[in-house]
Amino acid sequence: MSVFGEVPQAPPVAVFKLTADFREDSHPQKVNLGVGAYRTDDCQPWVLPVVKKVERLIVEDGSLNHEYLPILGLPEFRSAASKVALGDDNAAIQEGRVGAVQCLGGTGALRIGADFLRRWYNGVNNTATPVYVSAPTWENHNGVFTDAGFKEIRPYHYWDAAKRGLDLAGLLDDLEKAPEHSVFVLHACAHNPTGTDPTQEEWKTIAEIMKRRKLFAFFDSAYQGFASGDLDKDAWAIRFFVSEGFELFIAQSFSKNFGLYNERVGNLTVVAKDGESLTRTLSQMEKIVRTTWSNPPSQGARVVSRTLNSPELFAEWKGNVKTMADRVLLMRSQLRSKLEALGTPGTWDHITQQIGMFSFTGLNPKQVEYLIKEKHVYLMASGRINMCGLTTKNIDYIAQSIHEAVTKVQ
Amino acid sequence: MSVFRDVQQAAPVAVFKLTQDFNNDPFPNKVNLGVGAYKTDEGKPWVLPVVKKVEKLIVHDDRLNHEYLPILGLPEFRSSASKIALGDDSPAIREDRVGAVQCLGGTGALKMGAEFLRRFYNGNNNTKTPIYVSAPTWENHNGVFTNAGFEDVRPYKYWDAEKRGLDLAGLLSDLESCPERSIFVLHACAHNPTGTDPTQEQWKKIAEVMMRRKLFPFFDSAYQGFASGNLEKDAWALRYFVSKGFEMFCAQSFSKNFGLYNERVGNLTIVARDSDNLKRVLSQMEKIVRITWSNPPSQGARVVSLTLTSPDLFSEWKENVKTMADRVLLMRAQLRAKLEVLGTPGTWSHITDQIGMFSFTGLNPKQVEYMIKEKHVYLMASGRINMCGLTSKNINYVAESIHEAVTKENSRPQSVDKLFCDSLDRNDTGVMTSDQPVLSMILVLTGSS
Numbered sequence: 001m002s003v004f005g006e007v008p009q010a011p012p013v014a015v016f017k018l019t020a021d022f023r024e025d026s027h028p029q030k031v032n033l034g035v036g037a038y039r040t041d042d043c044q045p046w047v048l049p050v051v052k053k054v055e056r057l058i059v060e061d062g063s064l065n066h067e068y069l070p071i072l073g074l075p076e077f078r079s080a081a082s083k084v085a086l087g088d089d090n091a092a093i094q095e096g097r098v099g100a101v102q103c104l105g106g107t108g109a110l111r112i113g114a115d116f117l118r119r120w121y122n123g124v125n126n127t128a129t130p131v132y133v134s135a136p137t138w139e140n141h142n143g144v145f146t147d148a149g150f151k152e153i154r155p156y157h158y159w160d161a162a163k164r165g166l167d168l169a170g171l172l173d174d175l176e177k178a179p180e181h182s183v184f185v186l187h188a189c190a191h192n193p194t195g196t197d198p199t200q201e202e203w204k205t206i207a208e209i210m211k212r213r214k215l216f217a218f219f220d221s222a223y224q225g226f227a228s229g230d231l232d233k234d235a236w237a238i239r240f241f242v243s244e245g246f247e248l249f250i251a252q253s254f255s256k257n258f259g260l261y262n263e264r265v266g267n268l269t270v271v272a273k274d275g276e277s278l279t280r281t282l283s284q285m286e287k288i289v290r291t292t293w294s295n296p297p298s299q300g301a302r303v304v305s306r307t308l309n310s311p312e313l314f315a316e317w318k319g320n321v322k323t324m325a326d327r328v329l330l331m332r333s334q335l336r337s338k339l340e341a342l343g344t345p346g347t348w349d350h351i352t353q354q355i356g357m358f359s360f361t362g363l364n365p366k367q368v369e370y371l372i373k374e375k376h377v378y379l380m381a382s383g384r385i386n387m388c389g390l391t392t393k394n395i396d397y398i399a400q401s402i403h404e405a406v407t408k409v410q
Numbered sequence: 411m412s413v414f415r416d417v418q419q420a421a422p423v424a425v426f427k428l429t430q431d432f433n434n435d436p437f438p439n440k441v442n443l444g445v446g447a448y449k450t451d452e453g454k455p456w457v458l459p460v461v462k463k464v465e466k467l468i469v470h471d472d473r474l475n476h477e478y479l480p481i482l483g484l485p486e487f488r489s490s491a492s493k494i495a496l497g498d499d500s501p502a503i504r505e506d507r508v509g510a511v512q513c514l515g516g517t518g519a520l521k522m523g524a525e526f527l528r529r530f531y532n533g534n535n536n537t538k539t540p541i542y543v544s545a546p547t548w549e550n551h552n553g554v555f556t557n558a559g560f561e562d563v564r565p566y567k568y569w570d571a572e573k574r575g576l577d578l579a580g581l582l583s584d585l586e587s588c589p590e591r592s593i594f595v596l597h598a599c600a601h602n603p604t605g606t607d608p609t610q611e612q613w614k615k616i617a618e619v620m621m622r623r624k625l626f627p628f629f630d631s632a633y634q635g636f637a638s639g640n641l642e643k644d645a646w647a648l649r650y651f652v653s654k655g656f657e658m659f660c661a662q663s664f665s666k667n668f669g670l671y672n673e674r675v676g677n678l679t680i681v682a683r684d685s686d687n688l689k690r691v692l693s694q695m696e697k698i699v700r701i702t703w704s705n706p707p708s709q710g711a712r713v714v715s716l717t718l719t720s721p722d723l724f725s726e727w728k729e730n731v732k733t734m735a736d737r738v739l740l741m742r743a744q745l746r747a748k749l750e751v752l753g754t755p756g757t758w759s760h761i762t763d764q765i766g767m768f769s770f771t772g773l774n775p776k777q778v779e780y781m782i783k784e785k786h787v788y789l790m791a792s793g794r795i796n797m798c799g800l801t802s803k804n805i806n807y808v809a810e811s812i813h814e815a816v817t818k819e820n821s822r823p824q825s826v827d828k829l830f831c832d833s834l835d836r837n838d839t840g841v842m843t844s845d846q847p848v849l850s851m852i853l854v855l856t857g858s859s
Contacts, residue, residue, distance in 0.1 A: 002683035003626065007530045010693040013700055016481065037477060045475040059469045065455040067447060071426065104514065104703035111702055120417045137802050143701040181413075216413065247413050261478045262708035273412035283420040290423055291553040292521055292702065293514035297671035299709035325432045405498075 014139065018378050027376040033385040034378050036192070036357050037261060038324050041143035041391045048259045048320040050313055054303045058198045061068070064302070066308060069295050071286045073102020073267075077301040081267035085221060085235055085250055092242050096275040101285045102296045106253030107140060109268035112219060113249045114148035115288045118364025121216065122181045127151045130182040133176065134158035138192045138220070141185055156184065157196045164350045164362055166196050168205075175209040183216045188250070189234040190227035190356020193384035196228075197355055203237045208242050215338050216304050217246050222253040223289040227356040229325035231318065254304050256357065257321050324388075328357065333392040335359075338399035344406050359385050367405040375401035422550065437786040441804050443795040444788050446602070446767050447671055448636075451801045458730040460671045460723055464713045467580050474712075479705045481696045483512020483677075487711040490718035491677035493661040495631060495645055495660055502652050507684040511678040511695045512706045513545025516632045516663030517550060519678040523628060523659040524558035525698045526691070531626065532591045537561045540592040542584065543570035546792060548602045548630070551595055566594065569604045574760040574772060576606050578615075585619040591626065598631035598660065599644040600766020603794035607637075607765055613647045617654050627651055632663040637808050639735035641728065657682050664714050666767065667731050734798075738767065741800040745769075748809035754816050769795050777815040785811035 012020070018034040040046045072078065078100035083093065092098050103109040114131075122129045127149045133141045135155035142153050156178075157170025175184075186206075191197055198206060210217060217239055225231045241248055254265035268285075272278040276385065289295070307313040338350040351359050363371070363383040371377040377398055379385045390398060422430075428444040450456050468474060482488065488510035493503065501510045513519040524541075532539045537559045543551045545565035545665040555563050566578025566588075585594075596616075601607055608616060620627060629648055635641045664675040678695075680822055682688040699705070717723040761769050773781065773793040781787045787808055789795045800808060 002687040003531060004682055004687040004691050006534075007687070007690045009690045010697045013691075013696065015482065035478070044479045047475050051476070055469050059465050064455050066461070066670050066672050067455045068445070068665075071423065104707070107700075108702070121413060124416065125648055140700060140704070145695075147698075147701045201550060255478075260476050262476045262705070264703060264705070264707040272414055277412040277414040277417065280417045280419045281414045283422070284417055286423065287420045287553075290517075291557040292518070293674060294517035294550070295672070295674070297514070297674040297707040297710065300707065327710075374624035 016378065018380065021372075022378045025376055025378075029394070029397055030376040030378070031389055031398060032080070032378045033389040034380060036079070036256070036386050036388075037389070038256065038259060038357075038388045041327065041393075042391070043391050043394070046069045046259055046324070049315070050307055050316040050320050051258060051260065051303055052407075053316075054306050054313060058299075058302055066298065069102070069298055069301075071289050071295050072100070072282060073296045074298065074305055075300045076309060078102050078267060080305055081254070082269045084231060084259075084308060085224065085238055085252055085269050086242060086271075086311035087232070087235070087239055089204070090239070090242065092271050097272050097278050099270045099272070099278045099282050101282070101289065101300055101362055103251075103266040103268050104264040104293065104296065105255055105266040106220065106251050106328070107144065107266070108264065108293075108296075109253070110141070110144045110218075110220065111148065112285060112288055112292070113251055113268050114180060115292075116285055116327065117183060117216070117218075117249075118149040119288075120284060121183070125149075130154050130179055132156040132178060132182055132184045133256075134185070134187065134191070136193055137185065137187075141220070141222050141324075145185075158191075159196065159253040159360065161362070163355075164347075164360070166198060166202065168198070168202055172205060172209060175206065175213065175215065178213065178215060180214045181216065183218055184210065185218050185220055186237070188219045188221035188224065188238050189236075190223035190358070192222070192356070193358050193380065193382055194360040195354025195356050195358045196360070198237070200236060200240075204241055206248070209239055211246065217241055217248040219248060219250040223235045223256055223356050225257045225318070226325055229322045229329075234272050242271055244345035254300070258300075258304055258307075258317070259324075260300045260303060263303070264297060265300035265304050284296040297303060328387045331395065332359070334392060334395055335387075335399060338395065339402060342399060342403045344399075344403045346406060357386055357388055359387055361385055361402070367409045370405045370409045371401055375404065425790065428790065429444045430519075431677060431782075432788045434785055439804070439807055440747070440786040440788070441799055441808055442788045443799040443808070444790060446666070446796050446798075448666065448669060448767070448798045451737065451803075453799075453801050453804070455614070456669055456734070458727070460726040461536050461668060461670065461713055464716050464723060465724075467716065468709075468712055476708070476846070478709055479512070479711075481699050481705050482510070482692060482707065483706045484715055485712040486719060487700055487715035488512050488677060490715055491662055491664070492679045494641065494718060495634065495648055495662055495679050495816065496652055496681075497645070497649055500575055500649070500652065502681050507682050507688050509680045509682070509688045509692050510709055511680070511699065513552055513661075513676040513706070514674040514706065515665055515676040515679050516581060516630065516661050517554065517676070518674065518703075518706075519661035519663070519676040520551070520554045520628075520630065521702070522678050522695060522698060522754070523661055524555045524560070525702075526695055527593060527626070527628075527659075529698075530558040530691075530694060535559075540564050540589055542566040542588060542592055542594045543596070544597065544601070546603055547595065547597075551630070555595075559696065565586075568601075569606065569770065571772070574692055574757075574770075575763070576608055576612065578608070578612055582615060584620060585616065585623065585625065588623070588625070590624045593626045593628055594620065595630055596647070598629045598634065598648050600633035600637035600648075602632070602766070602769070603768050603790065603792055604770040605764025605768050606770070608647070610646060610650075613650055617656070621656065627656055627658040629658065629660040631660050633666055633766050634662070635667045635728070635731040636735055639739075641731075646702075664710070668710075668714055668717075668727070670710045670713060673713070674707060675710035675714050696732050739766050740796045741797045741805065744805055745797075745800060746810060748805065749812060752809060752813045754809075754813040767796055769797055771795055771812070772814060773812070774819070775817040780815045780819045781811055785814065787811045
């Protein structure tokens with residue numbers, strides 16, 4: 001009777017289902033180590049002080065209105081965001097061959113980039129171009145590229161479970177074997193979910209092969225500044241690739257490093273060989289944006305833009321970012337030492353070697369289930385934990401729980 | 411050398427190109443009657459006082475943070491937005507068969523609806539289901555549905571250029587002859603670009619045919635409250651269809667009626683047969699949202715939600731909306747009066763008969779070109795003007811300019827075919843739905859001069 005009678009029920013997105021289950025759980029010591037959002041040591045969300053300050057400036061600024069932004073977004077946001085990624089003095093920017101599209105968070109940037117590549121890269125509407133994503137990767141990468149029309153999403157070797165580190169040999173092998181012109185989605189830093197990044201030397205090797213084999217680099221940069229506490233350090237790989245002459249895309253998210261998750265602040269930085277190619281590319285990006293969201297939302301972009309473009313606010317922001325990054329580093333080192341003190345079987349140095357918000361604990365699905373059901377500690381089925389969910393108040397309970405899971409469940 | 415070497419330069423979106431040209435024009439008396447945004451009598455953008463007030467409330471509310479919204483959006487926004495469209499006491503809402511997805515403006519709502527329908531309506535991934543859009547329609551309708559994967563976007567008769575009104579017979583005929591289960595994009599009120607809406611009796615006829623032939627109504631509601639100044643009046647057609655038992659979508663925009671253009675506040679309201687069907691539909695909407703923008707932006711939705719759910723703020727908002735609608739009505743009345751006083755050839759009652767932000771003046775492409783190039787009055791190639799661009803200070807100049815354009819550019823055009831092709835080039839959309847009436851207008855004007 002209903003025109004929707006045949007519509008199947010879709011399973012919920014895992015990470016949000018986890019949070020929903022967590023919310024319904026009444027256990028007093030429950031802990032949510034699922035979704036990737038920063039928490040203070042009181043386990044509360046944190047609106048960055050600089051953000052609060054800038055929001056007030058914006059609301060009091062009588063020169064601002066709500067007229068449509070340009071299709072590609074707020075110009076001062078786009079340029080400031082690209083500068084944060086590539087560096088103020090970046091040669092490619094000076095050469096006029098860097099452009100950007102303000103997008104809806106990192107997801108929106110990936111989406112517009114994917115939509116563009118499917119239409120215009122490696123031929124026209126070449127849906128057969130393989131898109132490689134790391135094994136494992138953020139669960140939404142696959143969906144975004146698939147929905148943009150790509151028929152071949154393939155994994156590239158990345159995580160070595162046995163040694164709990166980067167499977168460099170496997171990765172390089174995949175690069176050598178991939179069809180020329182394949183698209184590779186690279187995590188700029190703080191790999192999600194493993195927290196394991198290539199070293200600078202490893203990046204150089206990766207870049208060499210990618211250049212030789214004409215592979216397209218599509219960086220996902222969601223944690224700049226958040227990973228090490230240092231913006232430039234976290235952008236090293238991206239800048240290296242640009243300095244090597246690559247044409248590439250960078251999907252930047254300001255969700256984490258500005259704590260502006262729900263204002264959807266993202267930027268697709270486009271590096272082309274010359275200004276003319278860039279112009280044509282941006283003109284096609286406009287067409288894609290127009291039929292998706294028409295033009296982007298203003299609030300978050302204004303906050304970020306004002307902050308990045310003011311020396312004082314910029315300094316204050318960097319301080320806020322360092323606060324977050326330092327707390328994560330502290331939790332990493334404390335969790336590791338507690339597990340070692342407990343004598344939990346296995347090695348736990350990966351917890352401090354890994355970087356960024358997440359840790360790939362190495363816990364298997366049964367151990368994960370134990371943690372959730374018996375200990376009310378919520379984490380992803382992959383064993384990924386959000387370090388931000390740890391606090392000085394719950395870290396003992398968590399270490400204890402992990403210890404139990406590992407010793408009781410095989 | 412560049413991997414982008416084969417990327418073609420895309421034509422700019424016409425309406426934004428127009429504004430750009432306007433901005434670059436140094437002429438002191440220039441007027442922008444292009445893009446559909448409200449302007450005050452000073453020709454300035456207007457941040458609604460209630461919006462300013464609520465933004466301050468939000469920034470000072472320390473209970474608020476920036477954590478991700480749910481994928482489908484802010485719950486209190488979704489429900490209050492759907493209530494605005496369907497009415498507080500809507501039986502469908504009480505029967506728990508109305509749901510919503512917070513989207514990025516009206517465009518985002520159309521996009522989500524289109525993506526869902528292409529995947530799940532009339533079979534699975536049936537890209538052949540025809541999508542009917544009015545001739546003419548908002549230029550982006552075609553692109554949104556095409557990019558969602560639909561292969562067959564067609565025009566339905568709408569604008570009768572000769573009588574400058576609704577071509578009801580043509581519309582009904584298209585409804586009778588189209589394939590069953592076709593999707594029809596209907597403008598809830600204040601049709602863009604013609605400003606011409608069906609009457610209640612005409613809507614009833616449309617609904618009767620659509621019900622009988624199993625056609626799917628997809629309403630585009632971008633001007634509720636803005637059209638007549640009255641929220642209920644502007645939602646009459648929508649509510650009528652719901653009362654008739656249709657399952658349908660409504661893409662709501664709060665860009666105009668809240669003046670929140672750049673915060674991208676939209677809502678896709680879904681009316682299903684029952685809550686079970688609704689639930690499954692929403693679960694699939696989540697999947698589509700997730701791979702497009704993941705979850706929606708908070709700011710604009712918070713402003714709208716707080717306003718709609720507070721009796722005082724809601725009243726204040728309605729006043730602000732009425733202020734805008736009234737100024738537009740005044741400009742309509744004055745423009746018509748001035749053209750009649752000037753004795754400008756043609757009839758101009760359509761300016762006050764039409765409703766909402768836009769007027770389909772009936773000016774042909776050559777006359778439009780004259781307006782832009784000689785008089786620095788910027789309007790769309792279709793002859794559409796944004797009434798909000800008129801002010802008490804520029805209305806005389808605009809009326810005189812129209813008078814000149816009509817009297818000077820009324821000579822027989824080179825060839826009808828060339829004009830038609832020229833007007834095709836001005837649009838960057840695929841299906842040429844919006845230029846058939848231009849062609850008709852050319853024929854009418856050449857015939858009558």
